[in-house]
Amino acid sequence: MKHAWFSFCVLVVCAALASFPAEAAGPASAQDGPRLLLHYPSVKAVKDNKVFFADGTWLPYDEGKPQTLRQKLEHADIKDHFAQAYPALAPIAPPALDFDPGRFRNDALLKKLYGATKSEVEKNLVKITWLPANEGKKLLFNCRENAAAQLQKVSNELDRLPPQYMKYLKNIDSTFQYRPIQGTTRLSPHSYGIAIDLDNKNTHYWLWDQKYRYENLIPREIVEIFERHGFVWGGRWYHYDTMHFEYRPEMFAEVQ
Numbered sequence: 001m002k003h004a005w006f007s008f009c010v011l012v013v014c015a016a017l018a019s020f021p022a023e024a025a026g027p028a029s030a031q032d033g034p035r036l037l038l039h040y041p042s043v044k045a046v047k048d049n050k051v052f053f054a055d056g057t058w059l060p061y062d063e064g065k066p067q068t069l070r071q072k073l074e075h076a077d078i079k080d081h082f083a084q085a086y087p088a089l090a091p092i093a094p095p096a097l098d099f100d101p102g103r104f105r106n107d108a109l110l111k112k113l114y115g116a117t118k119s120e121v122e123k124n125l126v127k128i129t130w131l132p133a134n135e136g137k138k139l140l141f142n143c144r145e146n147a148a149a150q151l152q153k154v155s156n157e158l159d160r161l162p163p164q165y166m167k168y169l170k171n172i173d174s175t176f177q178y179r180p181i182q183g184t185t186r187l188s189p190h191s192y193g194i195a196i197d198l199d200n201k202n203t204h205y206w207l208w209d210q211k212y213r214y215e216n217l218i219p220r221e222i223v224e225i226f227e228r229h230g231f232v233w234g235g236r237w238y239h240y241d242t243m244h245f246e247y248r249p250e251m252f253a254e255v256q
């Protein structure tokens with residue numbers, strides 16, 4: 001009976017959680033502020049609707065504009081980073097319509113964290129060793145906010161996967177590239193040196209497909225290694241980009 005009562009309680013709690021979209025889950029600074037604080041060393045406080053940085057400056061958290069998903073994509077405020085909860089370590093499945101957790105990015109925050117201009121970002125780039133035992137190639141990544149250190153951890157772990165995984169991991173398409181997102185004027189996360197594209201031979205990208213058809217070839221083991229270290233994967237998005245991984249630790253409760 002105890003067991004049945006417990007199961008009932010779990011069901012009720014789960015149902016209650018499921019009925020609240022992430023966006024409505026209370027004052028965002030209380031819910032999500034700790035994640036910014038926890039995972040970004042230069043964020044020092046989130047209070048009074050502001051995100052404070054180590055250099056004494058701040059950015060607004062919730063700019064309060066009612067926004068459609070499309071407007072959020074184009075003009076996300078920091079709160080919008082958390083508009084959709086990222087399904088870390090979940091089984092891989094076609095995402096629901098317009099479910100794009102991690103695609104909302106506040107440009108001012110990324111500029112603050114990683115460099116405001118191309119030359120500022122370039123000064124923060126360091127080399128990491130990709131697959132030390134299997135390939136040993138050097139890749140450029142941003143050293144701020146532990147991004148490069150986390151990619152090195154990912155690389156070291158991927159390097160220990162069995163040989164059949166290496167075909168997905170060799171011939172990396174790109175890391176740092178200062179450019180807009182295809183079809184937009186917004187800067188790509190590659191511009192900040194916080195994103196990596198695997199070999200484009202194995203990828204599916206919604207903009208390249210004639211017709212919308214979600215497909216994925218990237219093994220779950222690879223996705224999970226990235227996710228455990230704070231990288232979101234474009235294969236979790238309705239607007240899929242299955243070669244794309246991006247350092248976005250605020251999307252995770254826990255990062256190794």
Ligand SMILES: [Zn+2]
Nearest residue numbers: 195196197244
């Ligand atoms: Zn990419």
